[in-house]
Amino acid sequence: xxxxxxxxxxxxxxxxxxxxxxxxxxxxxxxxxxxxxxxxxxxxxxxxxxxxxxxxxxxxxxxxxxxxxxxxxxxxxxxxxxxxxxxxxxxxxxxxxxxxxxxxxxxxxx
Numbered sequence: 001x002x003x004x005x006x007x008x009x010x011x012x013x014x015x016x017x018x019x020x021x022x023x024x025x026x027x028x029x030x031x032x033x034x035x036x037x038x039x040x041x042x043x044x045x046x047x048x049x050x051x052x053x054x055x056x057x058x059x060x061x062x063x064x065x066x067x068x069x070x071x072x073x074x075x076x077x078x079x080x081x082x083x084x085x086x087x088x089x090x091x092x093x094x095x096x097x098x099x100x101x102x103x104x105x106x107x108x109x110x
Contacts, residue, residue, distance in 0.1 A: 001037050004073045008095055011076040023059050027079070030056060030064065035073055048093050052075075065092035067099075075099070 007015075018024050028042060038090070042054040056062040061082035067075045077095045080088030 001072075003010055003035050003037065003100060004015055005031055005035055005076060006073060007076045008078070010078055010091070010095060014079045020059060023062065026056065026058060027064070031076070034066075040087065045089060048089065048096075051089070051096055053089070063088060065089065 015024065018027070027052065033040060038071070040054060041057065042052055043066060045051045045053055050067050052065065052066050054064040056064070059081065063080050063085060064078075064080070065078045066077060067077060069075060078088050078092040
């Protein structure tokens with residue numbers, strides 16, 4: 001199964017600020033793998049319904065936070081590393097909630 005990946009502005013900004021070009025390449029490679037259904041080391045986050053963490057085992061322990069929509073779209077919400085994990089999860093959760101609120105408003109006016 002092939003997924004479409006969409007990056008939030010926050011995720012794209014985080015990725016563009018990474019100083020390690022090798023890390024950027026490895027993160028991009030993982031995103032491509034996810035497009036083809038190979039999610040690697042990932043898990044749903046307890047207490048954050050619908051939010052997932054993909055752990056990358058290199059550098060400072062990079063994390064990618066995402067949600068799935070309609071079983072075919074991956075929305076990349078935020079990224080970080082082990083040292084900022086708690087904050088990054090909260091940011092990803094807030095982005096998810098904001099997206100849900102915008103979608104609900106759209107449906108009201110259809």
